[in-house]
Amino acid sequence: MTSYSASMWPAIEVARLTSERLPTLAESTSEQLMERYVDGEADAFEFLYRRVSPNLMGYLLRLTRNRERAEDLLQITFSKIHRARGSYLRGAPVLPWILAIARRSFLDERRSAHVRTEDLSPDGSLPERQNEAPPLPAELSDALEVALDRLPETYREAIVLTKITGLTVAEAATVLGATETAVKLRVHRGYNQLRKELEQYSRTP
Amino acid sequence: MSTPTPDPLADLPWPKPECPREEVSAAIRSACTKNLCPAQRMSAALRLTLCVAASSFVAAAGYWFGVSHGRSELGIRLGLYGAAAWAVLQAAVLFVGFGGPRRGRLPTRTLRLALAVGVPVLFLCYLTCSAWTYVPFDQFSHGARLSHALRCGSVALFFGALVSGAVLLAWRGTDPLTPRLSGALAGLIGGVGGALAVGIGCPSHEAWHLWVSHGLIIVALAGMGFAVGRRALAP
Numbered sequence: 001m002t003s004y005s006a007s008m009w010p011a012i013e014v015a016r017l018t019s020e021r022l023p024t025l026a027e028s029t030s031e032q033l034m035e036r037y038v039d040g041e042a043d044a045f046e047f048l049y050r051r052v053s054p055n056l057m058g059y060l061l062r063l064t065r066n067r068e069r070a071e072d073l074l075q076i077t078f079s080k081i082h083r084a085r086g087s088y089l090r091g092a093p094v095l096p097w098i099l100a101i102a103r104r105s106f107l108d109e110r111r112s113a114h115v116r117t118e119d120l121s122p123d124g125s126l127p128e129r130q131n132e133a134p135p136l137p138a139e140l141s142d143a144l145e146v147a148l149d150r151l152p153e154t155y156r157e158a159i160v161l162t163k164i165t166g167l168t169v170a171e172a173a174t175v176l177g178a179t180e181t182a183v184k185l186r187v188h189r190g191y192n193q194l195r196k197e198l199e200q201y202s203r204t205p
Numbered sequence: 206m207s208t209p210t211p212d213p214l215a216d217l218p219w220p221k222p223e224c225p226r227e228e229v230s231a232a233i234r235s236a237c238t239k240n241l242c243p244a245q246r247m248s249a250a251l252r253l254t255l256c257v258a259a260s261s262f263v264a265a266a267g268y269w270f271g272v273s274h275g276r277s278e279l280g281i282r283l284g285l286y287g288a289a290a291w292a293v294l295q296a297a298v299l300f301v302g303f304g305g306p307r308r309g310r311l312p313t314r315t316l317r318l319a320l321a322v323g324v325p326v327l328f329l330c331y332l333t334c335s336a337w338t339y340v341p342f343d344q345f346s347h348g349a350r351l352s353h354a355l356r357c358g359s360v361a362l363f364f365g366a367l368v369s370g371a372v373l374l375a376w377r378g379t380d381p382l383t384p385r386l387s388g389a390l391a392g393l394i395g396g397v398g399g400a401l402a403v404g405i406g407c408p409s410h411e412a413w414h415l416w417v418s419h420g421l422i423i424v425a426l427a428g429m430g431f432a433v434g435r436r437a438l439a440p
Contacts, residue, residue, distance in 0.1 A: 037241075038243070039244075040242045040243035042238040042241045045234070045238050046234065046238075049230070049237075053224065053225060053233075054221075054224050057222065057224060057225050058220065058222040070225075071229045074229065074233070075233055075236075078236070079233075086244035086245055086378075087440060088379075089379055100381040101381045101439075101440055104381060104435075104439055140218060144218060144219070164220055
């Protein structure tokens with residue numbers, strides 16, 4: 001039988017506590033991680049960030065259609081979360097809360113800067129003349145991205161939240177400040193447009 | 206028989222969530238965890254207590270005003286009964302509007318919208334029922350009646366703004382989802398509080414006076430709450 005000297009006990013105890021703590025954080029729900037972050041646990045933020053940031057980034061990317069703006073907004077969103085963490089109500093669903101903050105940040109930024117998503121001409125001065133409807137890429141996944149970009153913002157947001165971010169219709173409705181029926185309608189109409197755009201891919205063998 | 210066309214959306218390669226660049230993540234981590242300490246937070250119970258305290262304060266002020274201006278005991282008593290009955294509804298609005306979602310449940314937006322519309326309508330009906338006298342509008346809009354209505358309206362607005370301010374302050378930064386609606390509900394709670402407080406102290410039972418000085422304050426404060434809700438309640 002292995003015998004441990006007395007001097008080893010503190011190290012074993014630390015290892016035991018560490019091995020107990022990590023799975024606890026990993027297995028925690030986002031809401032529990034948020035609560036622990038609010039209570040001052042930096043590790044909980046790390047786990048929460050890893051869990052939430054891909055969804056948030058995907059959402060912001062499709063809102064802004066620009067990686068740099070999306071990353072700026074991601075930083076703004078997290079700084080707002082950090083400042084407002086004391087006002088987080090225990091038990092409130094975290095992802096819709098964070099996505100709503102991100103959406104407000106996007107709308108504020110767009111309103112204040114009057115930013116319009118235009119592709120500039122090579123000298124960077126004028127918007128480039130857009131063709132009527134450039135052909136979709138050959139690869140279906142790329143075509144889907146382009147087709148999503150072509151959707152009106154309301155339809156795109158509803159589809160991104162429900163299909164890519166993985167929210168339920170009720171949660172998406174809360175983030176968008178709309179009724180569930182309105183969100184279902186937006187998703188349905190967006191689907192119809194996507195179906196029209198991607199029709200050719202169903203015909204190709 | 207023709208074969209059905211396969212649905213191109215049935216099995217779409219939806220884009221996967223994307224990670225930000227590592228330097229962006231590092232900057233966020235550093236900003237959010239540097240000198241991290243437990244955030245100072247008010248519990249929901251404390252927030253509710255603050256709102257109730259503000260409402261009680263203006264009701265006490267209305268009572269004091271009524272007593273010091275020689276209002277009849279019966280009038281004060283009726284005003285207090287009305288205030289007590291409406292306090293229950295105020296508490297319900299406060300609980301539904303601001304109590305926070307229970308785990309796994311989101312606040313019911315439709316219910317809150319119904320409250321925002323229904324409570325002022327109910328309150329105007331209550332005022333109509335409690336009006337004992339009626340003068341035509343052209344008589345109401347002149348002389349002493351108008352100045353009394355303006356005085357009462359100003360006091361009700363002041364009391365209502367105090368309660369609404371307390372509600373907005375107590376729940377500051379807690380609602381990124383529907384801050385305007387929550388702001389309107391805060392205005393509504395304050396408006397009802399202010400109108401009831403003035404109702405305890407005001408001897409008038411004239412219909413126009415009650416509608417204009419006591420009732421429209423609620424609508425005005427709900428509108429103000431809607432206007433400032435986003436700034437005050439969104440993080």
